[in-house]
Structures are given as structure tokens and as C-alpha cells.
Amino acid sequence: MPPCPRLPSLLFALATGAAFILAPSVFAADVERGKDIYEVCAACHGDLGQGGKRGEYPRLAGQRDTYLTNQLKAFRDRSRINLPMFPYTQERELSEADMEDLAAYLSGIELSSAYPVFKDTDDALTRLTAMEKVMIIPRAEGNTVAGATLYRDECQDCHDKTGRGRGRIPRLAGQYTSYLTKQMASFIRKERLHDEKTPGGVLNQLSEQNLKDIMAYITTLQ
Ligand code: HEC
Ligand code: HEC
Structure with missing residues (x-):
């Protein structure tokens, strides 16, 4: 039997002191559907919608519901060009109801805004992965x-x-x-x-x- 894909990240989150919490709206039925559909997106946007590759894949967790739906429609209609995502947003892949469920799920994810606590034995990769799963973005240069x-x-x-x-x-x-x-x-x-x-x-x-x-x-x- 294949292992449950979300289990490791959940265990990880628990082990690192709950790196995320889910807002109450997450328990509505459409949100659960959105969570299931999101599995195809996680490869790029991260298992919690935290984004990745230092921003090549944007963060989706906690983004506004209506805005997310609008962007998915814009990718589908090509009014916003996004080649990596174009195939995923076609009608046969993603209906408007799917888009709304995805948006409801993603907007309800609240990444922690607290720094993770590390053990001396944690390696660089463990630290990097944990830092990606919190809301904290490194300070950008400027006045x-x-x-x-x-x-x-x-x-x-x-x-x-x-x-x-x-x-x-x-x-x-x-x-x-x-x-x-x-x-x-x-x-x-x-x-x-x-x-x-x-x-x-x-x-x-x-x-x-x-x-x-x-x-x-x-x-x-x-
Ligand atoms: C192959 C990688 C890949 C996959 C899979 C993917 N995306 Fe994306 N997504 C991207 C990239 C790259 C961008 C940023 C495009 C840009 O720079 O304008 C993006 C941008 C977005 C945005 C816009 C965010 C913003 O702040 O405007 C949304 C929303 C989004 N993706 C949702 C999804 C959803 C939902 C799925 C699954 C159905 C998905 N993506 C699957 C690569 C991917
Ligand atoms: C009159 C309202 C308005 C003002 C003022 C405004 N914005 Fe926006 N901004 C928007 C809207 C609406 C969008 C989303 C557009 C869409 O749906 O694609 C947006 C999107 C963005 C995005 C893209 C976010 C993403 O996730 O892809 C950035 C970056 C941004 N604005 C920066 C700024 C900055 C910086 C300023 C001030 C200098 C600014 N905006 C002023 C309305 C505004």
C-alpha cells in the first residue's frame, strides 16, 4: 500500500511544535474537497501552500479566497500567462467549483508566525524546510x-x-x-x-x- 502522502508533513509539523494551524472554516465540506484537489498542486506550491524554491513558486497559504479564484480563472483564460500552470487550470482538469474549493482550503491555512525551535542535531536541510513552513520571510534590503x-x-x-x-x-x-x-x-x-x-x-x-x-x-x- 502506498504511504499516505500527507502523513510525514503532519508528523513533521507536530514534531516542530505545530508549524501551522488550520482556521475553523477548514472543516466545511468544500474545504475538504479543496484539500484533496490540492494534492496535484503541492509538488510545486508545497504541502501546506507555503510555496518553494525561494519564491519561484509563490506562497498560497493565507492568500485571499476571491483573489485565488480570480487568478486560477486568469491562468485558464490566459489573461495572466503562466506556462507551468496552464495545463492544470484547463476546464477538464479544474472546474470552477474546484477552483472555489481550492481557494477556500488555501485561504484558511494559517502558517505559524513563530520561529521554529531547532535541536543542535538538526541539519541544514531540516532547518531550511522548517523555515519555509512559517510565515516569516527574510528581511529584504532597502530603506x-x-x-x-x-x-x-x-x-x-x-x-x-x-x-x-x-x-x-x-x-x-x-x-x-x-x-x-x-x-x-x-x-x-x-x-x-x-x-x-x-x-x-x-x-x-x-x-x-x-x-x-x-x-x-x-x-x-x-
Ligand atoms: C509545475 C508547477 C506548478 C504546479 C503543479 C502548480 N503551480 Fe501554481 N504557480 C506556479 C508558478 C511558477 C507560479 C508563479 C507564476 C508567476 O510567476 O507569475 C504559480 C502561481 C500560482 C498562483 C498565483 C499566486 C498569486 O499570488 O498570484 C495561484 C493561485 C496558483 N499558482 C495556484 C495553483 C493551484 C491551485 C495548483 C493546483 C491545481 C497549482 N497552482 C499548481 C507553478 C505551479
Ligand atoms: C487601487 C487599488 C490598488 C493599489 C493602490 C495598489 N494595488 Fe497592488 N493590486 C491590486 C489588485 C486588485 C491586485 C490583483 C490584480 C489581479 O487580480 O490580478 C494587486 C496585485 C498586486 C501584486 C501582485 C500580488 C501577487 O500575489 O501576485 C503586487 C506585488 C502589488 N499589487 C503591489 C502593489 C504595491 C507595491 C502598491 C503600492 C505602490 C500597490 N500594489 C497598490 C490593487 C491595488
Whole structure:
């Protein structure tokens, strides 16, 4: 009999002092379905939706429900280009109900925001894997004071003071910096649509240093 794929990670989480907790909504029926469907996604996005390869695969755990569903639809329709994921989001693979169940499951996963406790005997890989499973993202380089002001003036109305987003607007806090930087570049090149109130868009009006400072500030919001 093949071993249960989720068991090792669950044991691991328990052994490391519950690296994650599941929000109460996780126990609704559609969430359980979402969890089952998610098995095909885990190879890239991690067994808890923690992401991987230092942000090549973004973190999905704790991301906003509506935003996740919208992105899956955008990948399917190719209004957001994502070649690695395109085959997984086709109608015969993933129905709209599947997308909603996945989003409900993922948005309910709460990664721990506490540093894991290590034993002297833990090797580098064990430490790295445990660090990936907590919400903590390494501090990004940049001026966090300038970044805080820019964030308050230019981003906070939509992405929220806490960086956790609202409604269909995504959470940025706790997401890999490299991934966010890549997305901003694709908004600026107009390969992906941001939510623009100003002609040209808010991101196009900021310098590279401004964006770096904002990213540095966001890594303090976890
Ligand atoms: C082969 C690897 C791979 C698999 C399997 C995969 N993804 Fe992805 N996914 C990616 C990559 C790479 C990106 C980032 C694309 C980019 O940089 O724009 C991504 C991005 C996403 C995003 C956008 C996140 C954001 O913050 O905007 C969502 C949502 C997502 N994936 C959900 C899923 C779900 C649900 C599944 C399973 C049905 C899945 N992925 C399977 C590689 C994968
Ligand atoms: C008017 C509202 C609004 C403002 C202001 C705004 N955003 Fe956004 N942002 C959005 C929306 C909506 C999306 C999701 C777009 C989509 O659905 O694909 C988004 C997505 C993003 C993403 C991609 C996240 C991901 O997981 O892929 C990044 C990065 C981002 N915004 C950064 C910023 C920064 C930095 C600022 C301030 C300089 C900012 N945004 C200001 C509405 C806004």
C-alpha cells in the first residue's frame, strides 16, 4: 500500500511544535474537497501552500479566497500567462467549483508566525524546510522608513495597513519578495493588469529604489 502522502508533513509539523494551524472554516465540506484537489498542486506550491524554491513558486497559504479564484480563472483564460500552470487550470482538469474549493482550503491555512525551535542535531536541510513552513520571510534590503511612507501613501488603501489585502485584493505580507518583485515588473511591462486608478498606473510612477523600499517595508509586516 502506498504511504499516505500527507502523513510525514503532519508528523513533521507536530514534531516542530505545530508549524501551522488550520482556521475553523477548514472543516466545511468544500474545504475538504479543496484539500484533496490540492494534492496535484503541492509538488510545486508545497504541502501546506507555503510555496518553494525561494519564491519561484509563490506562497498560497493565507492568500485571499476571491483573489485565488480570480487568478486560477486568469491562468485558464490566459489573461495572466503562466506556462507551468496552464495545463492544470484547463476546464477538464479544474472546474470552477474546484477552483472555489481550492481557494477556500488555501485561504484558511494559517502558517505559524513563530520561529521554529531547532535541536543542535538538526541539519541544514531540516532547518531550511522548517523555515519555509512559517510565515516569516527574510528581511529584504532597502530603506524601511521610506518604504513605510510610500506604502501608506500609495498601496495601503487597497492592500490594507496590515498588508493582508481585502476582498479580491491580494495579501502581500508573508509573500516571497522575489515573487512580488517579479509581479511588479510584469505589471510595469503591462503583461499583467494591476488595478490602476491613475493613468499609467501607480507602479509606473515609482522608481526602482521606491519599489525596493516598499518591498523592504512589507517584510516587516508579518
Ligand atoms: C509545475 C508547477 C506548478 C504546479 C503543479 C502548480 N503551480 Fe501554481 N504557480 C506556479 C508558478 C511558477 C507560479 C508563479 C507564476 C508567476 O510567476 O507569475 C504559480 C502561481 C500560482 C498562483 C498565483 C499566486 C498569486 O499570488 O498570484 C495561484 C493561485 C496558483 N499558482 C495556484 C495553483 C493551484 C491551485 C495548483 C493546483 C491545481 C497549482 N497552482 C499548481 C507553478 C505551479
Ligand atoms: C487601487 C487599488 C490598488 C493599489 C493602490 C495598489 N494595488 Fe497592488 N493590486 C491590486 C489588485 C486588485 C491586485 C490583483 C490584480 C489581479 O487580480 O490580478 C494587486 C496585485 C498586486 C501584486 C501582485 C500580488 C501577487 O500575489 O501576485 C503586487 C506585488 C502589488 N499589487 C503591489 C502593489 C504595491 C507595491 C502598491 C503600492 C505602490 C500597490 N500594489 C497598490 C490593487 C491595488
